[in-house]
Amino acid sequence: MSQTRIIKKYPNRRLYDTEISSYITLEEVRQLVVDGETFEVRDAKTGDDLTRSVLLQIISDHEERGQPMFTTQLLSQIIRFYGDSLQGFMGSYLEKSLQVFLDQQQQFRSQLNNLMGRTPWSMLNDMTERNMDAWKSLQQGFLTAAASRVREAEEAGKKK
Numbered sequence: 001m002s003q004t005r006i007i008k009k010y011p012n013r014r015l016y017d018t019e020i021s022s023y024i025t026l027e028e029v030r031q032l033v034v035d036g037e038t039f040e041v042r043d044a045k046t047g048d049d050l051t052r053s054v055l056l057q058i059i060s061d062h063e064e065r066g067q068p069m070f071t072t073q074l075l076s077q078i079i080r081f082y083g084d085s086l087q088g089f090m091g092s093y094l095e096k097s098l099q100v101f102l103d104q105q106q107q108f109r110s111q112l113n114n115l116m117g118r119t120p121w122s123m124l125n126d127m128t129e130r131n132m133d134a135w136k137s138l139q140q141g142f143l144t145a146a147a148s149r150v151r152e153a154e155e156a157g158k159k160k
Contacts, residue, residue: 005037008044015029026061033058096138108123
């Protein structure tokens with residue numbers, strides 16, 4: 001079992017990889033993510049976990065260059081969820097939705113490698129139908145859980 005790699009962030013914004021005993025760039029941290037490495041970024045002085053803020057910085061840097069992944073509308077919608085009663089569900093929902101997408105992408109790639117007489121379009125149609133079924137099921141699960149939480153909150157509010 002591998003240990004979590006620790007990267008220390010110093011006040012001068014430099015990142016120090018304790019595993020290789022060397023300073024690294026933000027791009028090298030991005031490569032750790034791409035390679036599936038498990039790591040944490042810690043404030044060198046306080047020990048606070050800065051991993052999320054460094055990952056957000058990497059996303060921000062990449063959004064500024066080239067073809068952005070997040071539209072202004074999508075970012076605005078995400079911002080609206082902060083402070084909303086469903087905020088707690090949103091992160092989990094997005095994470096599971098992305099996992100469904102990644103699973104389908106892997107399945108599609110695998111099927112394309114094993115074409116056995118089927119056209120790519122028929123395979124894509126089949127996969128799209130399965131993806132839509134999985135997506136609907138995932139959404140229904142989250143909506144049911146959210147409605148339950150809202151009902152519980154309303155009932156708790158009435159009891160006060």
